[in-house]
Amino acid sequence: MCGIAGLFIKSSRLRPELGALLSDMTSALCSRGPDSAGFALYTTSEPGRVKLTLTSVNGRRDFQTLGEILSRSLGAPILTTHRYTHSVFTVPEEEVAQCRAWIVENAQDIRVLSEGSNLEIYKEVGYPDDVARKFDIRSISGTHGIAHTRMATESAVTTTGAHPFSTGPDQCLVHNGSLSNHASLRRELRQDGIVPETENDTEVAAGYITRELRRGRALGDALKSSVNDLDGFFTFVVGTKNGFGVLRDPIACKPAVMAETDDYVAFASEYRSLTGLPGVANARVFEPKPATPYFWEH
Amino acid sequence: MNQVELGSWSGRDIRTGRGPSDPFTELDLSALSLRELNARLQALKVPTNETFWRVQNPNGAHAVAVGIDAPIDVEVAGHVGYFCGGMNKCARIVIHGNAGQGVGENMMSGLIHVKGDASQSAGATGHGGLLLIDGNAGARCGISMKGVDIVVKGDIGHLSAFMAQTGRLVAFGDAGDALGDSIYEAHIYVRGKVEGLGADCIEKELRDEHRAELFALIEQAGEAHKIDVSEFRRYGSARKLYNFNIDNAGAY
Numbered sequence: 371m372c373g374i375a376g377l378f379i380k381s382s383r384l385r386p387e388l389g390a391l392l393s394d395m396t397s398a399l400c401s402r403g404p405d406s407a408g409f410a411l412y413t414t415s416e417p418g419r420v421k422l423t424l425t426s427v428n429g430r431r432d433f434q435t436l437g438e439i440l441s442r443s444l445g446a447p448i449l450t451t452h453r454y455t456h457s458v459f460t461v462p463e464e465e466v467a468q469c470r471a472w473i474v475e476n477a478q479d480i481r482v483l484s485e486g487s488n489l490e491i492y493k494e495v496g497y498p499d500d501v502a503r504k505f506d507i508r509s510i511s512g513t514h515g516i517a518h519t520r521m522a523t524e525s526a527v528t529t530t531g532a533h534p535f536s537t538g539p540d541q542c543l544v545h546n547g548s549l550s551n552h553a554s555l556r557r558e559l560r561q562d563g564i565v566p567e568t569e570n571d572t573e574v575a576a577g578y579i580t581r582e583l584r585r586g587r588a589l590g591d592a593l594k595s596s597v598n599d600l601d602g603f604f605t606f607v608v609g610t611k612n613g614f615g616v617l618r619d620p621i622a623c624k625p626a627v628m629a630e631t632d633d634y635v636a637f638a639s640e641y642r643s644l645t646g647l648p649g650v651a652n653a654r655v656f657e658p659k660p661a662t663p664y665f666w667e668h
Numbered sequence: 669m670n671q672v673e674l675g676s677w678s679g680r681d682i683r684t685g686r687g688p689s690d691p692f693t694e695l696d697l698s699a700l701s702l703r704e705l706n707a708r709l710q711a712l713k714v715p716t717n718e719t720f721w722r723v724q725n726p727n728g729a730h731a732v733a734v735g736i737d738a739p740i741d742v743e744v745a746g747h748v749g750y751f752c753g754g755m756n757k758c759a760r761i762v763i764h765g766n767a768g769q770g771v772g773e774n775m776m777s778g779l780i781h782v783k784g785d786a787s788q789s790a791g792a793t794g795h796g797g798l799l800l801i802d803g804n805a806g807a808r809c810g811i812s813m814k815g816v817d818i819v820v821k822g823d824i825g826h827l828s829a830f831m832a833q834t835g836r837l838v839a840f841g842d843a844g845d846a847l848g849d850s851i852y853e854a855h856i857y858v859r860g861k862v863e864g865l866g867a868d869c870i871e872k873e874l875r876d877e878h879r880a881e882l883f884a885l886i887e888q889a890g891e892a893h894k895i896d897v898s899e900f901r902r903y904g905s906a907r908k909l910y911n912f913n914i915d916n917a918g919a920y
Contacts (some may be wrong), residue, residue: 622788622807622825625769641747641768642728655747655766657787657806660826 372533372546373399373498373519374626376607376637377647378614378666379512384633384648389510391647393502395636396517398643400498403519406532407501408493410542410609413512415487420466420539422459423491425529428479433457436477443476444468454504455529456483456492481530481567486540488512488611493532513668516609518544524552524571535573537564538580540611545572546624546639547603555600575600579608593617593663607637613667622660629653635666682890683779683800684741684760686720692743693718697732698725706731709759712738728768733761739778753780756797769806772799775816788825791818794835800889807844810837813854819889829856830866838885840895848903852910856903857882859895868909874902 375395379385392409415421424433437450437459448469449460461469466485473480484491492505498519502508518533525531534542549555552571555578559566564577578599582592589608593615596606605624608615616637618626629636629644631653638644641655658664680687695705705723712718716738723744726732730749733742736759744752747765756775763771766784770792777797782790785803792808794816804822808830815835826844829837832854842860849866855878856869865871874882874897882897908916 620826625787627766627768627787640728640749641766642730642749645727651746656785660807 371402371521373402373639373643374517374544374546374605374607374637375399375639375643376514376516376544376609376614376616378514378635379633380635380668381633385513386511388512388515390508392515392517393507394646395638395643396502396519397499398645399517399519399639402639403521404497405522405527406493406495406520406529407498407518408491408520408532408534408544409502409505409507409510409515409517410484410489410491410534410536410544411507411510411512411515412488412540412609412611413490413510416460418463419460420463420485420487421490422461422466422469422482423456423484423489424459424473424480424482425456426479427481427528427530429455430479431455433459436480439476440469440472443472453492453506455494456505458490483530484536484542486536486611489536489540489542489609491534491536491542493518493534494529495527495532514609514614516542516544516607516614523548525569528568530568531570533572534609535570535576537566537573537576538583540609541576541580541583542609543572543576543579544607545575546605547619549575549600549602549604551601571602575604575606589613589615590663590665593665597661605639613665615663615665616658617663618658618660620661626658627655628658628664629655681743681762681781683781683798683888684762686741686743686762690720692720692722694722694724696724697727697729702729702731706734709733709736709738709740709742712736712740714738716740726765730768733759736761736778747784756780766803767801771801772797772816775799785822786820790820791816794818796835798888804841805839810835810854813837817885817888819885821889821891823860824858826863827866829854829869832856836881836885838882838889838900840891848905850909851903851905853905855881857885857900858903859900862901862903865903868906869903870906872902872904874898874900878902 441448533544536542549571552574559577566573721742726746734754737757739758742761744763749768751770753761754773760779762781767786769787772780775794781800786805788806790805791799799818801820807825809824809828811830813832813835819838823841824839829848833852836855838857843862845864846866848869
């Protein structure tokens with residue numbers, strides 16, 4: 371099972387509603403993945419600054435203090451904003467590497483869920499409607515976003531095992547399906563300097579896309595080659611700073627439906643997830659074809 | 669892609685002959701639960717005076733109008749989710765929108781007419797009746813069909829008619845890869861190009877009896893004399909995989 375919802379907004383007037391629209395889309399997919407949920411949202415950016423979304427594996431909530439210590443230690447201003455079990459640290463671009471190194475050294479319970487100028491990721495175990503409410507996803511505005519409801523098959527039900535996964539700056543990926551060659555691919559990725567942090571198969575797929583992008587390939591090409599290099603069942607929705615892509619495996623077991631209007635492109639595992647979108651009754655509704663990458667960019 | 673104007677309902681349906689001016693009983697899924705809706709339709713016995721029904725606000729719900737066993741007409745005003753019209757017997761169901769996977773799954777008789785596109789596994793394991801799709805059908809259309817007739821006015825996806833036992837599958841457009849894989853005795857007619865044939869599926873000669881069979885199906889789809897039957901090609905079983913033969917091991 372698992373459910374995916376994705377929304378790529380073309381017209382600026384819908385941007386304030388990104389979180390609300392994505393929450394409603396996700397709500398219709400609770401039964402497909404009742405054990406965890408996650409949201410990746412591309413929101414505002416500040417020039418010269420990078421956002422890190424953090425969570426703690428031992429339940430730490432006092433991110434304020436952590437932010438202050440980190441700020442003093444780096445000698446750089448850090449803005450912290452908290453949502454439920456997560457916090458977004460906005461740091462100067464040139465301090466990102468140092469900041470991440472400091473976290474690894476001094477705050478071992480902290481996991482960095484995303485890094486990027488626009489991307490924020492919020493994911494947690496629990497019923498998707500509850501997760502969305504606790505993070506107050508409805509209040510978030512932005513240009514595009516991807517959500518996932520999880521019914522775990524390949525790894526434990528934990529916060530870091532929930533989707534979306536981010537393995538590169540402003541990149542994220544969600545997955546419906548299961549991969550069977552993730553162990554060997556994980557070893558390969560480690561050799562290439564991409565170290566997956568969980569035992570989850572989807573993180574390996576995200577890492578694969580990141581590696582291909584690092585090699586200078588276009589997202590469309592990276593998606594295309596993943597059809598040959600990833601073994602298993604998958605429908606992927608990926609996000610980048612400016613774009614939004616969809617790929618289904620050649621067998622196309624996992625459901626996918628899309629709706630496009632002048633205002634947005636929306637993806638969902640089931641049509642009922644799309645019914646609350648404005649003007650969807652007159653949208654172009656279609657199923658993405660198997661083994662064919664689809665991509666939209668701002 | 670077949671663009672359907674949702675909820676629009678003008679003129680009489682080519683198959684049921686029903687139009688919006690005919691008196692109908694309304695079932696509104698924004699007010700009724702799916703169970704209540706299906707219970708109402710499943711409770712109908714022959715004879716009944718309530719022969720014309722309209723389902724409002726389906727909004728992609730799964731299992732709409734399944735298990736009907738009465739010669740009634742049901743109009744569904746919008747997109748539906750999975751398994752719409754499953755196990756249908758006698759009823760004529762018209763969907764004014766797209767259908768999710770497994771539309772008309774295991775249908776026994778009657779008609780299911782999808783005005784938009786159908787997702788994967790349309791008409792799966794169907795035993796009888798006619799499944800008519802105005803748009804495209806996704807992967808595995810007519811998988812394991814057992815006597816149903818399926819007419820798709822657009823394209824059909826990969827692995828269509830997989831292990832199809834009997835019945836007829838007609839596509840006015842193209843067919844995806846592995847058409848008719850491991851097919852038994854179903855007849856396949858495709859007008860467009862076929863990306864590839866599955867194991868044990870071959871092209872066969874289109875003889876007069878097949879032209880007559882195809883014409884009757886096209887006529888049922890309301891397209892008689894608009895489409896030339898000789899534009900179609902026929903595909904069926906080479907009958908080499910019926911029984912296990914060690915020489916064919918590579919093909920299994």
